[in-house]
Amino acid sequence: MKFDTVIIGGGLTGLISGIRLMQKGQKCAIISSGQSALHFFSGSFDLLNNLPDGTPVNNPEASLLELSKQAPNHPYVKMGESKFTELAQKAKSFLTEIGIKTQGCSHKNHYRITPMGMIKPTWLTMSNFAFFEVGKFPWKKAAIINIEGFLDFNPDFISEAFEKIGVETSIAYFNLPELNLIRKNPSEFRSTNLSFVLDKEVNQDLLVKILSEKSQGCELIIFPDCIGFRNADLLPGLINRLGKPIYLIPTFPPSLVGVSTQLYLKDYFTKLGGVFMLGDNATHADIEGNQVTNLYTLNHGNIPISAKNVILSSGSFFSQGLLADIKQVYEPVFDLDTDYLTDRADWYNSNLFEKQNYQQFGVKTDKNFHGIKNDTPIDNLYVAGAILSGFNPLKEGCGAGVSFLSALYVAEQILIKEKTYEPIAQYK
Amino acid sequence: MNLLLNTSENNFEQCIKCTICTVYCPVSKVNPDYPGPKHSGPDGERLRLKDPDFYDESLKYCINCKRCEVACPSNVKIGDIIQMARIKYSKKKPILRDVILAHTDFMGTLATPFAPIVNAMTSFKPVKSLIEPILKIDKRRSLPKYSFGTFRSWYKKVADKQKKYPTQVSYFHGCYVNYNNPQLGKDMIKVLNSLNIGIQLLEKERCCGIALISNGFIDKAKKNAKIDEAEIRKSVIDKKLPVITTSSSCTFTVRDEHSHLLGVDNSSVKDQVELATRYIYRLLSSSDTKLKFKNKPLKIAYHTPCHMAKLGWTYYSVELLKLIPNVEVTVLESNCCGIAGTFGFKKENHEVSKKIGDPLFKQIETGGFDLVATDCETCKWQIEMFTTKTCEHPLSIIANALED
Structure with missing residues (x-):
């Protein structure tokens, strides 16, 4: 099976990058091991609600400098302040273009109400919420x-x-x-x-x-x-x-808006001609030089999937994009280099509501979000979404933003590489 | 129990209670008597392990479509847990109707010699009205037609010719091709012959057991599975011939259910049993071989059967169909058709069966398609019964489009 780009993981990140690439004429496949964390969607996407030290953020765009001091490995910091601002602004246009209406903007957080009656800042909220x-x-x-x-x-x-x-x-x-x-x-x-x-x-x-x-x-x-x-x-x-x-x-899960958003994005992707393989697991890959050549899955067995580029957006621990055993945190498909604390005692804080270090663990990447194996970047493997290291989605309130922006960012990297890049049209 | 990985054999404890499986269960949406896959599967398992009395007969409403497993983010074998619980704990005795529906090969052997009479009888309304109270098979249901003479008896006439092809494969035809639709087997042979490949049959072939399992005839299913796996081993290991199939449900049963539910070890040959469309796809994509087609403009809707979704092999059938010149293939949104093998035939399930399939039927009727393609025989019956469209196997469509 041959594709321009094959994406491992069919949640928000995989679907956004897949749709973006298909819009630019690429032939893409998504391998998704099961349904995604979108099924827990609150109806609002968070971009950045707090800095790592706990300072509340009112204007995410204006907070990047401070974020870069506190969390130099944060995915937002890696893509750079101007790219962050550009993509955060264009994310809303991107959603509008594919028919998803949202309210909100990236230079001023607004507020939403949680099912527990908490008032929380957020970035983009689905219409009617x-x-x-x-x-x-x-x-x-x-x-x-x-x-x-x-x-x-x-x-x-x-x-x-x-x-x-x-x-x-x-x-x-x-x-x-x-x-x-x-x-x-x-x-x-x-x-x-x-x-x-x-x-x-x-x-x-x-x-x-x-x-x-x-x-x-x-x-x-x-x-x-x-x-x-x-x-x-x-x-x-x-x-x-x-x-x-x-x-x-929003209610407690399953989230109705989450399920319908998942299905909407999946349908959009398949209507553009994308192949969505649900219930299949990427198992291993052939890597020659600094290139992924073939990818193997449980269902396709001896028929490999090959693609010019691969996006790894298999999620964090919940989706088993990351696995932890007694002594390590690892990425199971490519065995990429990961960032985690070596002493297991440092992984958790016994107070559930405190910052949990394990949430910052993830796959190491270079500036262009290439996956790294044995200290060497893999040229055609891009990593995006919750599997990335360097951010705390809960404490910083940035999970959806990291997924969304890194998805657009890696899609852009691939389009630039394949010389088919054009910026996303701005919608008013 | 694997202590290092912290997982038990039927990994029920991996369930994090996210309820995503229930969202995608086609039954719990329409049948409030079914508690849904999470409750029946991993939740119930916890209780049943303590005391088998916690077993609930409502598990019989599970149609074993495995859509829960396809949806599960934690890879819990929810469908297997439910089926294993039914096998282990159900005290419900099958009724005569279940015996008839489950023994597809025995009924086929009885019916094929008298097919014209049987078919005329079973499509005659007064007869169906008589059948309903006795057998509890819904009278509104169109009953499968039997073929006059089996596929295996036809094959004997072409066996010598088939042996002359340079490449050989074995064909597990299943009950449907043998007793109901030998034409599909003939179509598949036509396609493979055009690629210079000859077909052999397994010496003995028993029903894969899918209907036996769902109707509670586990011992018989095990017996069949053992015979089938021995025959497959003879082909794959002794003769070095891979085994190809045309039914997604038989394939899924032979590859997965034999080992998961019936305890028949097939690990050494499992990978050599595959749908013919997958076999042909691999051949075409790894060599210069080509299928030669006539121009055949058609608008085809592909319906993904539940077990095809579980196998994850829709891609191969769809890509092969797309090779036909001027064919437009639309993959329908994956939705169970509701027949679930023998489930839809039962009088008590008729309404639920139709309700499950309604979203699919709507897609089919409103899409402006010439015909529907699918890899499952019972989906074909259901689609033809509840829609105005004809439903064909991809290989029959391909065989018809081949250059003469």
């Missing part, structure tokens, strides 16, 4: 409406968050008889299963009636993200009929 800037929330009274027995969304916590920003709230619950069928399995009373019922056309009239009654006297409805699965017209239709906005709040 609760989004606000401090002091600029134009509503006075909101109705938080939940489904009876749905435990992945807690109105009391959410209410506290809204009270903090000066919005008065009321809480109401409702039920649809059809939901009782899903209730038979309380452990599967989850956002994705709820959407199969709530999205049905026959239930829309009833839903409008319920939401309208339960939100009397309120200007705004706050609703868990369990409606409008893969149907972008459904929520705007409801809002139109109700005559007042509905803001979604």
Whole structure:
């Protein structure tokens, strides 16, 4: 099997770089060992919320100099301040171009509300999700409406968050008889299963009636993200009929917006002609000189995949892009050089909420994000996303940003190398 | 238990409870009686290990499509855990209908000599209405047609000619080609002959056992698997002939289920059993050999059967179809068709079976396709029953497009 670029890992990073390369005429394949961490998506992409020392970031673009002092190996620092700013600005255009609407910008963080009722800074938020800037929330009274027995969304916590920003709230619950069928399995009373019922056309009239009654006297409805699965017209239709906005709040996983974003990006990639191989594992590769020549997978066995360039975006520990055993942290496909602390006692902090060093472990790369094996960069192997070393996605609030920007960055490196690079068009 | 890797044999403890499997389960979406793969698989396993009484008969609703395993980010063998639990703990006795549906080869042997009569009877509505209360096979279901004479009996007439080709491979034809659709076997032989390759059959071939496993006839399935694996070894090791197949489900069963569920060791030959489309793809991509086609403008929709998705081999069938001049191939969004082997035939499952497949049928009807291609025989029955389109095996389409 021959491709221009083969990408290991089919999450946010793999799909963004794959789409970017396919847009420029490359023939790409993605090998994905299972579904990705996008299934835990909050509906917002974070770019940079805190510096490593804990200082909150208001303007990510203006924080790069300080970041470079505190974390010289950070992927953002590696790509350089001007490239960081350029790609962070273009990421939004890129999403708009492929049909994903977001709110927010890279020179000023806005705020989102978590399912636990925390108010957190963020970069880009999907349309219909609760989004606000401090002091600029134009509503006075909101109705938080939940489904009876749905435990992945807690109105009391959410209410506290809204009270903090000066919005008065009321809480109401409702039920649809059809939901009782899903209730038979309380452990599967989850956002994705709820959407199969709530999205049905026959239930829309009833839903409008319920939401309208339960939100009397309120200007705004706050609703868990369990409606409008893969149907972008459904929520705007409801809002139109109700005559007042509905803001979604993410729920505990599985994330409905995450699953639909994953499927949307995957469909976009395959419609451009990309080959998406789900449920397959890259196992090993032939490396000759400083080039990956053939890649082998579990399903394809003795039929190797060859490509001019390879992107490794197999994720961190969750996706098994990185593995840890008793004495080391390693990357299982190419056995690339990794950054980790040699004394295992230094990997963890016994306080779960403190900074965990293991989260900064990852694959070493050079400035152009080439993977390094035995201290030598591999010329046609690029590394991107959560598998990179040098950043702490949770403490710095930069996981999605690193995935997104490094995906665009390595795609750009490949396009420059293959002499087909053109900048992403700016959309207004 | 591998202490160094901290994993047990059926790696249930690798599950991190992310519930992604349940998101992609075609059954739990439409059948609230099924608790979903996470609950039935790794969650339930924890309890069953403590006490087998925790076994829940609702596991019978699992259609063993393995889409949970394809989706799992932690590589947990969820489908295998569920099937093994059914094998170990289920106390439910199969009914007569299950015996008939499960024994595809025995029924084929009975039916093929009288195929014209059997086919006329089973497509006659009053007969189907009679069958329904006795056998609990839904009367709305179109029943598979039997061929008048088996593939193996036809093959005897061409066996000598096949031996003359310089390269030889063995063909595991499966029950469907033997009893229902010998034409597919003939089409495959036509394609391979055009590449100068002759076909041999295994001396003995038993049903791969997929329907036996899903209907609870495990001893019989084991017996079949042992015979099949011995025959495959004879071909692969003694005669040095790889084994090719045309059914994605038989292939998956022989390669994976025989060892995972039935405990029949096939490690020495597994890699030599593959779909004919994969065998041909490799041949074409590693040599100057070419298939010679007529111009055949067609708009084809490719449906990925569940077990094909698990094998990960859609690429080969699709790439071969794309070689036909002026053919446009669209790979449909991967969605279970709902038949799941014998599941959809059962009266109690008819509605669920249709509901599972609805998103697929919608894609097929609205795409403006000339025909549907798929590598699974039961998917073909389901698609032809619930849509207006004909569904063909990729090799039949290719055989029809070959230069005369």
